[in-house]
Amino acid sequence: MKKVVLVTGANSGIGLALCERLLNEDAQIELCLACRNMQRAEAARKALLVSHPQARVSLLHLDVGNMHSVVKGAEEFKKKFNRLDYLYLNAGIMPNPTVDHVAFYRGLFSRNAIKMLTTGEGILTQEDKVTPIGLQEVFATNLFGHFLLVKELEPLLCQTEHNSLVIWTSSSNAQRSSFNLEDVQHKNGPLPYSSSKYASDLLSLALNRHYNSQGMFSSVICPGLVMTNLTYGILPSLFWTIIMPILFLIRIFTNSFTLSPYNGAEALYWLFKQKPESLDPMAKYHSLTSGLGNNYTRPSKMDLDENMSEAFYVKLLELEDTVRKKLRAENPDFKERNGM
Ligand SMILES: NC(=O)C1=CN([C@@H]2O[C@H](COP(=O)(O)OP(=O)(O)OC[C@H]3O[C@@H](n4cnc5c(N)ncnc54)[C@H](OP(=O)(O)O)[C@@H]3O)[C@@H](O)[C@H]2O)C=CC1
Numbered sequence: 001m002k003k004v005v006l007v008t009g010a011n012s013g014i015g016l017a018l019c020e021r022l023l024n025e026d027a028q029i030e031l032c033l034a035c036r037n038m039q040r041a042e043a044a045r046k047a048l049l050v051s052h053p054q055a056r057v058s059l060l061h062l063d064v065g066n067m068h069s070v071v072k073g074a075e076e077f078k079k080k081f082n083r084l085d086y087l088y089l090n091a092g093i094m095p096n097p098t099v100d101h102v103a104f105y106r107g108l109f110s111r112n113a114i115k116m117l118t119t120g121e122g123i124l125t126q127e128d129k130v131t132p133i134g135l136q137e138v139f140a141t142n143l144f145g146h147f148l149l150v151k152e153l154e155p156l157l158c159q160t161e162h163n164s165l166v167i168w169t170s171s172s173n174a175q176r177s178s179f180n181l182e183d184v185q186h187k188n189g190p191l192p193y194s195s196s197k198y199a200s201d202l203l204s205l206a207l208n209r210h211y212n213s214q215g216m217f218s219s220v221i222c223p224g225l226v227m228t229n230l231t232y233g234i235l236p237s238l239f240w241t242i243i244m245p246i247l248f249l250i251r252i253f254t255n256s257f258t259l260s261p262y263n264g265a266e267a268l269y270w271l272f273k274q275k276p277e278s279l280d281p282m283a284k285y286h287s288l289t290s291g292l293g294n295n296y297t298r299p300s301k302m303d304l305d306e307n308m309s310e311a312f313y314v315k316l317l318e319l320e321d322t323v324r325k326k327l328r329a330e331n332p333d334f335k336e337r338n339g340m
């Protein structure tokens, strides 16, 4: 049976590199690129077909920050495919990032230098905004749209004949201190990115608790520091190019400066080759690259507790209810087609 793989944010960076690596591993898969911009999606499909002319690569229009689009996209996917083996929840944003230069230089000469360089802790803030449906944009894109997608695709993910795996591209920037159960969307703080990534760690744990018995498993990864549009939004690409020799040097001490999208996709690719039921729900799987350029995956225990993860899950279910009501009110058509 051909495996079906869906990747969000597949048109660039780590998502696109993952697609290339998956096709290298198994050219028989049904690969679906879920993207918000169809021109960029088509360009990615063409690029993949250059190296794999026989590959089965389809496109799905899906803006994870827009809940209408998530429901519509999932509906289209279900019409086209009757199974889903791997769901890569990779799309992500870090809007309007600001680097605290003073904190950076201070941190460099402190005992926490390596931690700062591998997590970005204490030196990076972002400015968030509210989407038309009333959700915080970073939360909606990095977390909630993906949660709704999982819920919509539940019939394909929970099948008796085979297990499925949902994989979140999280981050080592996910910090417990950035997340607040009373403000899960991070409306009132400068760290929406970190909060959303911590939220994905919590949610992955909850999904395992609620869905393992139905054949669906969930894992989280950190790709390390990778040069992509996301990092070029923090500092210009020319800057990163100039300091590249320094970044290669730092890699010797941390191994988490994976730097290229190919290396960053290592843990995502590694998970594709594992049995979903053999994975540790408390582990974050890190893509790492040694000083000599060798890639490997290493798990680390996440700073999570079951009660918090369950409380967050309950809040997400309540929010799902509210959002679905708004979708119905805005577009009565949804009710007919989705039985919502
Ligand atoms: N680069 C890094 O160092 C790290 C990245 N990550 C995570 O890796 C993931 C991939 O990012 P990366 O490859 O680095 O960056 P890119 O910006 O290259 O890739 C992000 C992808 O997500 C897509 N995307 C963004 N918003 C939406 C949306 N609303 N709907 C659908 N797709 C969307 C983008 O599409 P479009 O082209 O249309 O913008 C793009 O394809 C993210 O989740 C990021 O947080 C985690 C740790 C480190």
Ligand SMILES: CC(C)CCC[C@@H](C)[C@H]1CC[C@H]2C3=CC[C@H]4[C@H](C)C(=O)CC[C@]4(C)[C@H]3CC[C@]12C
Pocket: 099, 101, 104, 116, 117, 118, 119, 120, 121, 123, 124, 170, 171, 172, 173, 224, 225, 234, 235
């Ligand atoms: C002031 C300049 C001379 C140098 C500033 C460097 C910083 C902008 C970067 C140093 C470490 C970087 C990061 C580390 C971890 C990443 C994390 C895994 C992620 O998910 C998103 C990006 C990072 C936070 C990234 C961001 C840039 C740095 C803080």
